[in-house]
Amino acid sequence: MRPALPSTPKWLLRLVVVTALVGVGSGIGGALVYLALHGIQHLAFGYTEGSFIDGLLLSSPVNRVVSLTIAGVLGAVGWWALRRWGRRRPEVAVVSVEAAVEGKRMPWFTTLANAALQVIIVGLGASIGREVAPREVGALVASWLSDKAGVSARERRVLVACGAGAGLAAVYNVPLGGAVFAVEILLAEMSFATLIPALVTSAIAALVARLVVPSTPLYPIPQFPLSPSVVVWSILAGPIVGFAAVGFVRLVKVAQNHRPRSWGILVAMPLVFAGVGVLSIWFPAILGNGRSLGQIAFTASLPVLLIVALLVFKVVATVGTIGVGAAGGTLTPSLAIGAAFGLAVGALWNLVWPGAPVGVFALIGAAAFLAVTMRAPLTALLLVMEFTNQGAAMLAPVMLCVAGAVAVGYVLERARVTGVD
Numbered sequence: 001m002r003p004a005l006p007s008t009p010k011w012l013l014r015l016v017v018v019t020a021l022v023g024v025g026s027g028i029g030g031a032l033v034y035l036a037l038h039g040i041q042h043l044a045f046g047y048t049e050g051s052f053i054d055g056l057l058l059s060s061p062v063n064r065v066v067s068l069t070i071a072g073v074l075g076a077v078g079w080w081a082l083r084r085w086g087r088r089r090p091e092v093a094v095v096s097v098e099a100a101v102e103g104k105r106m107p108w109f110t111t112l113a114n115a116a117l118q119v120i121i122v123g124l125g126a127s128i129g130r131e132v133a134p135r136e137v138g139a140l141v142a143s144w145l146s147d148k149a150g151v152s153a154r155e156r157r158v159l160v161a162c163g164a165g166a167g168l169a170a171v172y173n174v175p176l177g178g179a180v181f182a183v184e185i186l187l188a189e190m191s192f193a194t195l196i197p198a199l200v201t202s203a204i205a206a207l208v209a210r211l212v213v214p215s216t217p218l219y220p221i222p223q224f225p226l227s228p229s230v231v232v233w234s235i236l237a238g239p240i241v242g243f244a245a246v247g248f249v250r251l252v253k254v255a256q257n258h259r260p261r262s263w264g265i266l267v268a269m270p271l272v273f274a275g276v277g278v279l280s281i282w283f284p285a286i287l288g289n290g291r292s293l294g295q296i297a298f299t300a301s302l303p304v305l306l307i308v309a310l311l312v313f314k315v316v317a318t319v320g321t322i323g324v325g326a327a328g329g330t331l332t333p334s335l336a337i338g339a340a341f342g343l344a345v346g347a348l349w350n351l352v353w354p355g356a357p358v359g360v361f362a363l364i365g366a367a368a369f370l371a372v373t374m375r376a377p378l379t380a381l382l383l384v385m386e387f388t389n390q391g392a393a394m395l396a397p398v399m400l401c402v403a404g405a406v407a408v409g410y411v412l413e414r415a416r417v418t419g420v421d
Contacts, residue, residue, distance in 0.1 A: 018149045022142045022163045023201040027208025029137035030170025033119055034213050037130060040123025041288075053292035056125075056284040064125060064284065065277035071124035072273025075326055076266045078117045082110055084262070094327075097132075097139045097164045101157055101186050105147075106140045118328045125287035127276060127317035129329030131168055138167025138205070158194055161186035162201040169202035170209035172218060177383040178202035185376045217389035218291065221298045224360040226393045229353045234364055234397035237345050238404015241365050244341050245334075245372035245405060246412045248315065252330060255323030268324040276317045286314045290336030297339035297362040298388065304347045304358070311340035330373060335384065338369020363388060367398045368405035377406050 042048060044067045047055035056064065086093030094114045095106045115133035122130045142163025146156040161182045169178025179202040183194050224230075260268050276286070285292040293314055296302055302310075318333045342365015346358050363384065371380035381402055385394070 014149055015151065015155060018145050018151060018159065019162070019197045019200055020204060021145050022138075022159055022197075023166055023204025024208055025141035025145065026134075026138035026163050026166035026201060027170045027205035029141060030134045030167050030205060031209040031212045033115070033130070033134045033137065033167075033171050034209065036116075036119050037123045040120060044124050051292070051295070052288050053285060053295065056280070056287060056292065061281040064280045064287065065274065067124045068126070068277030068280070068287070069270060069274040071121040071126050072270035072324075074124075075117055075121045075126070075273070076269035076324075078113070079269075079325055079327065080263065080265050082113055082117075086110065097135050097160075098186065100139045100143055101161045101164070103153065103157065106136070106143050108140065108144075111136055111140045114327055118326075121273075121326060122289050122328065125277070125280070126273065126321055126326060126328075127286060127314065127333065128289065128321045128326055129331045129333055130289045131171065131331045132327065132329040134167035134171040135164040135329075136167070138163035138165070138170070142166075142201075158187065158197055159201075161194075162197045165198055166201040166205035170205040171213065172383075172387070173206055173210060173213050173215060174383055174386040175199075175202045175206040177379060177386050178205070180382050181376070181379045184379050185374065218387040219295055219298050221295075221359060221363075221388055221390075223391055224357060224363060224394060226397065227356055229349070229356045230360055230364070230397050231400070232353070233346060233349045233356070233361065234401040235404065237342070237349070237361070237365065238368055238401040239408045240345060241338065241341065241368040241401065242372055242405035242408030243412075245338065245369045246409050248334070248337060248369075249373055249409075251315070251319050252322055255319045258323055259325045265325040269326065272320045272324045276320065279313055279317065283310055283313050285310050286317045290314065290318075290332040290334075293336035294332065294339050294366065297336065297343045297366075298359050300343060300358045300362070304344060307340050308344050311337060311344065314340070331370070331383075334370050334373040335366045335387070338373075339363070339366035341365050341369060360394075363390065363394065364398050364401045368401040371402045372405050372409040375409070377402050 041052055045055040045059040047058050092107045092110050094110050095104045100106050115136045118133040139160050142160045146159050165178040165182030168181055169175045179198040182198045183190055187194050280287050293310055314337055339362040343358055343362040346361020367381050367384040371377040374380050
């Protein structure tokens with residue numbers, strides 16, 4: 001008589017089910033964020049087909065100014081109310097994803113309201129990233145499911161981080177990037193206990209969201225060829241990109257430290273948003289989360305000097321948006337700024353060693369710049385490769401440039417902490 005096979009422990013079965021549900025919930029959340037964002041963009045700028053930049057170019061300059069001003073008013077009133085309520089009742093204050101990973105409970109209403117405000121202002125053209133909203137929704141879903149299932153504190157921490165990564169994977173269709181984001185940034189631990197649920201949740205979320213999120217790359221660009229010129233440039237440009245990225249990070253920190261703390265947001269945000277809208281009369285590509293500028297840089301579809309001007313004004317618009325109290329991320333703005341910066345440095349390099357397409361320098365610069373601003377080289381590398389659907393040929397130069405940029409960022413951060421610089 002054959003011995004009976006051991007039964008699956010109940011705790012393991014429960015964990016498998018919860019992990020799968022986190023992926024499904026994060027995928028649905030990411031899909032809803034995607035639909036809401038694109039619906040608002042089409043409604044605000046009056047276009048039905050094409051990309052966001054196509055809609056901006058078809059819309060009137062007055063429409064852009066009005067949309068940004070409305071975004072400023074809605075964002076100011078919404079965040080002023082949420083933060084005022086949170087100060088009076090700390091138990092309903094907005095909880096960040098990082099705090100949720102460490103064990104804090106995310107209140108449903110304020111979390112969803114905070115995410116909704118981010119989607120609305122980005123849809124109306126605000127210069128800030130949209131990626132925080134799906135991460136918050138994914139973390140909220142994971143937190144709720146973990147509490148209902150009664151998992152351990154350790155398991156809950158991993159699942160909340162995986163939910164946030166899965167939300168990112170869903171809205172951008174980057175399953176591997178979302179999984180590595182959870183492991184490298186939120187958990188800072190690479191083990192079987194973190195990798196397996198991260199991979200599973202991000203894969204499920206991306207598959208679920210693909211019902212509405214296009215499976216095409218976020219940035220449709222050609223496959224760039226590898227050449228000795230590109231390799232040498234990657235080595236030399238890495239530290240330069242690192243310096244630029246550290247400068248941007250410090251500007252963002254200064255802006256965050258000077259945000260309006262109370263009613264000042266009601267005045268500052270509408271004024272600054274309206275100012276960005278006025279600037280968009282001549283430079284429409286600075287609006288939105290940065291995808292427009294990134295696409296322009298990757299394809300080099302405008303003169304280099306004009307792209308440099310867009311780079312400067314995108315930095316001003318993004319830092320200003322953060323400085324007046326808007327919540328959101330810097331992932332896609334950083335990628336766009338890095339792409340434009342890489343293109344500019346690469347155009348100069350082509351004067352010394354001509355032959356390489358300037359778009360390849362934008363690709364490499366974007367990954368290196370993002371690696372420093374996120375403080376996550378693996379996540380940045382994978383996200384850029386998934387965003388652009390580049391093949392293995394580009395991995396080596398991207399890795400070299402990322403290494404140089406991150407090394408400079410690390411040295412400058414240590415110097416700042418120790419008071420050397």
